[in-house]
Structures are given as structure tokens and as C-alpha cells.
Amino acid sequence: MQSFDAAKNHFQLFGLEPSFKLDLTRLEEAYRALQAEVHPDKSAHLADSEQRLAMQRSTIVNEAYQTLKSPIRRARYLLMLNGVDTQEETNTAMPVDFLMSQMEWREAVGEAEQKRDVAALDRLESVMKRDTRLLEELLAVKIDADRDYEGAALLVRKLRFMEKLAEEIGSAYDEIDN
Amino acid sequence: MSTAPHQHRLAVGIDLGTTNSLVASVRNGISVVLNDEHGRSMLPSVVRYFADGSIVVGDAAQAQQSEDPANTIVSVKRFMGRGLSDVGDISQLPYLFAAEGAGMVQLRTSAGTKSPVEISAEILKVLRIRAEASLGGELVGAVITVPAYFDDAQRQATKDAAKLAGINVLRLLNEPTAAAIAYGLDNASEGVYAVYDLGGGTFDISILRLSRGVFEVLAANGDSALGGDDFDQRIYCWILERNQLSALAPKDTRLLLTQARAAKEQLTEHSEARITAVLSNGEVIDNVLTLTEFESMSKNLIQRTLQPLRRALRDARLGVEDVKGVVMVGGATRMPQVQRAVGEFFGQTPLTNLDPDKVVALGAAIQANLLAGNQSGGDWLLLDVIPLSLGLETVGGLVEKIIPRNSTIPTARAQEFTTYKDGQTAMSLHVVQGERELVADCRSLAKFELRGIPPMVAGAARIRVTFQVDADGLLNVMAREMSSGIEAAIEVKPSYGLSDAEIARMLQESTEHAKDDMLARALLEQKTEANQLLDAVEHALIQDGELLDASQRADIGARLNALKETLSSKDHLAIKRAIVLLNEATVNFAQLRMDKSVRQALAGKNISELEVK
Numbered sequence: 081m082q083s084f085d086a087a088k089n090h091f092q093l094f095g096l097e098p099s100f101k102l103d104l105t106r107l108e109e110a111y112r113a114l115q116a117e118v119h120p121d122k123s124a125h126l127a128d129s130e131q132r133l134a135m136q137r138s139t140i141v142n143e144a145y146q147t148l149k150s151p152i153r154r155a156r157y158l159l160m161l162n163g164v165d166t167q168e169e170t171n172t173a174m175p176v177d178f179l180m181s182q183m184e185w186r187e188a189v190g191e192a193e194q195k196r197d198v199a200a201l202d203r204l205e206s207v208m209k210r211d212t213r214l215l216e217e218l219l220a221v222k223i224d225a226d227r228d229y230e231g232a233a234l235l236v237r238k239l240r241f242m243e244k245l246a247e248e249i250g251s252a253y254d255e256i257d258n
Numbered sequence: 259m260s261t262a263p264h265q266h267r268l269a270v271g272i273d274l275g276t277t278n279s280l281v282a283s284v285r286n287g288i289s290v291v292l293n294d295e296h297g298r299s300m301l302p303s304v305v306r307y308f309a310d311g312s313i314v315v316g317d318a319a320q321a322q323q324s325e326d327p328a329n330t331i332v333s334v335k336r337f338m339g340r341g342l343s344d345v346g347d348i349s350q351l352p353y354l355f356a357a358e359g360a361g362m363v364q365l366r367t368s369a370g371t372k373s374p375v376e377i378s379a380e381i382l383k384v385l386r387i388r389a390e391a392s393l394g395g396e397l398v399g400a401v402i403t404v405p406a407y408f409d410d411a412q413r414q415a416t417k418d419a420a421k422l423a424g425i426n427v428l429r430l431l432n433e434p435t436a437a438a439i440a441y442g443l444d445n446a447s448e449g450v451y452a453v454y455d456l457g458g459g460t461f462d463i464s465i466l467r468l469s470r471g472v473f474e475v476l477a478a479n480g481d482s483a484l485g486g487d488d489f490d491q492r493i494y495c496w497i498l499e500r501n502q503l504s505a506l507a508p509k510d511t512r513l514l515l516t517q518a519r520a521a522k523e524q525l526t527e528h529s530e531a532r533i534t535a536v537l538s539n540g541e542v543i544d545n546v547l548t549l550t551e552f553e554s555m556s557k558n559l560i561q562r563t564l565q566p567l568r569r570a571l572r573d574a575r576l577g578v579e580d581v582k583g584v585v586m587v588g589g590a591t592r593m594p595q596v597q598r599a600v601g602e603f604f605g606q607t608p609l610t611n612l613d614p615d616k617v618v619a620l621g622a623a624i625q626a627n628l629l630a631g632n633q634s635g636g637d638w639l640l641l642d643v644i645p646l647s648l649g650l651e652t653v654g655g656l657v658e659k660i661i662p663r664n665s666t667i668p669t670a671r672a673q674e675f676t677t678y679k680d681g682q683t684a685m686s687l688h689v690v691q692g693e694r695e696l697v698a699d700c701r702s703l704a705k706f707e708l709r710g711i712p713p714m715v716a717g718a719a720r721i722r723v724t725f726q727v728d729a730d731g732l733l734n735v736m737a738r739e740m741s742s743g744i745e746a747a748i749e750v751k752p753s754y755g756l757s758d759a760e761i762a763r764m765l766q767e768s769t770e771h772a773k774d775d776m777l778a779r780a781l782l783e784q785k786t787e788a789n790q791l792l793d794a795v796e797h798a799l800i801q802d803g804e805l806l807d808a809s810q811r812a813d814i815g816a817r818l819n820a821l822k823e824t825l826s827s828k829d830h831l832a833i834k835r836a837i838v839l840l841n842e843a844t845v846n847f848a849q850l851r852m853d854k855s856v857r858q859a860l861a862g863k864n865i866s867e868l869e870v871k
Contacts, residue, residue, distance in 0.1 A: 139669055146666070
């Protein structure tokens, strides 16, 4: 299979330039074209060794696609390619106002959950999504234009907070549903 | 190795359902359900075991299910990959459960202890034989469908059952996805579709995007213990209440459940259903159930399906307005209140133009044909997901998610661990599946024991554990110590599944069993014949013993005792020989008795009577 080489990075795998701003339609088309070649369903009638190989390749293509599709994972991956660790587990030094707003968010989500207030949760979710998009636009500038990877790492850490918040909103919906 | 051109490889799709199972195949380019010799397409998923080891599957077993409920297993799918504590109130079920072990439930039947895997294998065997007879050759393999919301233990159990039935599994395919294939390829559909699949015992909702030959599952959710059976149960409880019944005999329970199901089916087309039954104590049940009553008693069951629906949409990041069509799958979606609730939720009339009972098998057959390598051109691609997150137990009984739900499969995730003691050479991992934060609230899949880690100081070893989910949605775990490159050996202790050794044992038993079955049947036949003969001879000796002289009497007596002795053996040939010997000795006796009875008949009647006729 000429089109496939596990040693390539995720962008090269799909024939894309490494950048945060990404044409998602092109990514998706490339992903589907590649999966159409390597997916295990294509070799289900072949020898076990070929099936195993297909599973490994298909796994890598899925991993690469999921990484590039998600803005936070894409940013993390680009920083890694540029030798910058986002230190999401170790670096807890966040701007005080950001931490304050995060605490307020969480209280609001908890309150909405307790009152089983779906409308409030909907409002919180849409504001959270808007703020996430703003952070992503900033990331595009930091990475693609400024090449300020340390600055971008801080934004990724902030995005990680937003991601956790999204998870909490999701489980709050679940709790209300139960 | 590749397929020779123009050689059609026989492959089938099997829908192993809670209530009914089907097998389908692509013939002359069209997917068709394969019927049995009586023209029936649906095989009731009912298996009856007899004390002599013989097994009856399907309609015959179903027809007689209230005769021997303890040995007639219905809805075995509910037990697949499940422990006793998952089954709920076992006093409501007519089966005898084997008590031992914390693993998958085991049923004690008159033919011995059976696991749900073995019972399911009996259903699959019948379908395999039906397919081979119908297609005229051996199968290269089958696509077996499973509920999308089945966890790893349930999927593995299904695959093991297929193996036990002598079937090469080309793929485990999610039922809603199979339905989407049948529907999508038929209608050349594009856009986002929801598949609402309410089967006999399981509920699935899948959100798919169909686009230029790609079936991409965006999210799957469901409840693997909710289905049409539960609606029957509601009616059953209503009958009990109505008639002030309690503590029924298993026979009566079965009978009323059958009547409950019939009433449910009646109510899909009528506004009321009459329920009549005569219980074993002679009590007569005669009730009328209205559709309105049925709808109100089953309302919260339908509500329970809407919650997974909301979750699936949220996971897919879509709203109801994004859904272009809703495909209804599973016999239980025939209920008008289900169609109404789903229609209201999505704001559109659900699609019911494909037979909800057959669409899964038809789709599975189409996929089987592709996987067997028969499809030339016009390919499609199926991108499915894992329905439930996979995680590891961490400190304090908490779960750390390794692979999140709705990840496209195949997928893998690696995690590094280290040793906490000097010279530590082993380590254990507990893998769980589910969305909850506590291990206790998730499903335990397996404990992995890593051995052969090279001894090092604490914290020096770096053990990389890779969790690989394959295209069947099944988890495999690999481990490697990174600094030495040593592959750690993994011993898997499945929580609910069967170990490889157990599977091997069952396989061996089932091949031996085919032989055993024949022997058991021959033995039973000879014993029956022997007992009939013994009864007849003993009766004759009492009546007409005086016709024999002493030596004849002694000879018959000796052969009679010899036959009695062989009955305790399991040698059907020895019994047969003793039967022949006794028969020989009684030829003369029979002649004497016949003469006597003729004489008596003549003696008891007037000459005139004889002449008149």
C-alpha cells in the first residue's frame, strides 16, 4: 500500500499542511479515502496477518483523524511537533481572573443541576461554547501567525478547563434526565 | 491469499435475537431471508433440553414451553455475558440457576449445566445448518449482529457462541448499523439518520451519517436490558393483579406470559385484546385489556428509551432538527404508542417501510457478502463506534477513562505504568466499562495480570499497556516494559466471559456430544423396548405360566433376568442382544398362548354364533 506509511505525522498522513486553521472538509475527505483502503472490513476475507495489519493501520488513521478534528487535540499535537509540552497536568499557574470565572461557572452548573433547570443549563452551555470558540480563534493566531508556542500552551490549558466544564454540563444533563 | 475471481463464497448474516433469530444471505445480488423446510423465516430463540441429552430448538420448543419451563430456555440473550446479580429477581424466572461462581450465569437443566453461550450456540447451529442446506455448501463465514449497546462481555459471549456453533465470524455488527445498511443502500439515502431499535430484550439508538457510500456512526446509546419482553411483563403483572393471583407455578407463569405477548400483538391493530387461560388448578382467566390501559402501564418503558435518545444526540452534537429520517427496527416498534412517542420526539413520522423483524438480518447478509469478498465494485465503508467507555480502576475505586464512548473503531490507547516496589515483577490491572465514576457502578470486564516485568528499583520500570479495540468492538490488552523491551505476559481473568480453556472444553464436548447424542438416543430406544417386552412377558407368565414345562419356564426366567440386568448398563448393544434372546425363548410360549386363546374364544361361544356371521 503506497499511500500509507505509519512513520508520517498526522498531517502528512492526510496530505495536509501542519497548521491550526484546517479545512475540515478536506480532512474528512482524506480520512474517508484512506479508511476506504485500510479498514479491516476490506481484508476480512484475507489471511489473519493481513487482518491484523489492517486493524493497526485503521487504528492509526482513526487516531490521526480524531486528533486533527478536535481543536484542543490538534493544538496539543502541533505544539508537540514543535517540541512544546502543554504541561496540562503539572502547570497549574493560571491567571486569577480565569480561575475565578471557572469557579463561578461550576457553581452555576451545580445550581442548575440541583434545580433541574434545563433552560439554565442550555444558557450556560451556549456561553461556554462561545468562549471556547474565542479561545480557539486566539490559538489560531498564536500558533499559525505568531508561532508563540509557549503562549499557545497557556491557551491549551485554558481550553482543557473548558473541556472539563463541557463534561460537567453533559453529566448535569444526564443527572437531570435520570 | 486472495479470492479466486467469479467464485461466490457462501456467507450469511445472522440476527441472533432475544425472541426470534434469522439468517439471511445475498442471492443473485439480492439479500433474502432463508426459510426452513416449512417456509418459516423466524426461528424462535427457544431451546429445550431433555434428560436424554436431546435438544429441540425453535417453534417446537416454543409451542411446548409451558410444559417444561425449567428446561425450556427463552430470551437467553438477556443472560449473555451477565452475572446472577444482573439478572434481577430470579424468583420471577422458571429456571434453576447454578449458584457457584461470580461469572456468567449458568442454568441447571435436566441435560446438565449450560452456559448462555452454549444455549445460544444451539440456536446458531440450527441457523447454520439451515443456511448450508439452503445455499448448498459450507459457509465461509457469517456476520453476527449484536445490540449496539452490548458491552465487551456480551459481545465476547456472542462471538464464543458462534465459534461453538462451528461458525467463522466475519464480523460482529451492531444491529442498528445493519439496519442502516439495508435501509441506506436500498434508498440511496444521504444525511443524518436515527435508527431506533427496540427488540425483544434490548434497546439501541444509533445516530448515523450516510454520505457517498460511507455509513458513519456518530453516536450509539441504549439499554441492553429493555425490550418487548418488558411490555409482556407489564401485561402479565396486570393479569396477576386483576385476578388476585400470587405464587404461580412456573407452568402458569409461562402460559400467562405467552397470553400477555399475544395480547400485546393484538393491540397493535385493535383497540382491545381478550386474554383467556386455564391455570393448572383449573382457575379460568378471562380479561379484556384495552389499548388505553396498555398504553398507560407501558408509558414509563417508552420514557426509558427517550433518555438514551437525548444522550446520543448530545454526543453526536446534533439536535432533532438535524435528523433527516428515523428508521424503526425490531418487532416491538410495531406498538402504536412507540411509533407515536418516537414521532413526537423527532417531529416526523418514523420510517417503517422495511419489515422491522427482518431488516437487521438483511443488512447483516449484505455486509457478510462484502466481507467475504464477493462484492465487486460499488463498495461502501462502515465506520462504527464503541458504545461505552473503557477505563481502568485507580486508587480509591475510581475509574480512569482510557477510551471514551463513541470512539470510532478500531481504536487503541496506550498508557504507561510503573512499579511501586523494588524488584516488583508483576502487576495487575482491572479493566471496567461504563460511564460512571466509581468502579462499583461500572461493569467489570477483566483483571489483567502482567508478569515477567524485569526486576528494577521502584519506579524505574516503564510498562506501556495498550488497549486495542478491534472492528468487532472487542478489547485486547498488550503490555511491554519500555526500558528493556520485554513483552510482559498477560493473564486475563474475564469477569463474566469464558476463558480460552473453557471455550476449548466446550468445543470438544460439543463434537463429542454429537456422538453422545446418538448413543443416548439409541440407549433410550433400547430401554423402552426392553421395558415393554419385560412387561409383556411377566404379564404372560402370570396369566399362562402353566402352559410351560419346568425347563421352558426356567429358560425364560433366566433370559428375563439377564435382560433386567443389562438395563442398568449404558450399553445399548447389550440390551439389544438380551432382547433378542428373550424374544427367541418366548416364540414357543407365544404360540402356546395363542392356541389357548383361540381355544378359549371358540369354547366361549356357541356354534350357532360362529355360523351366523
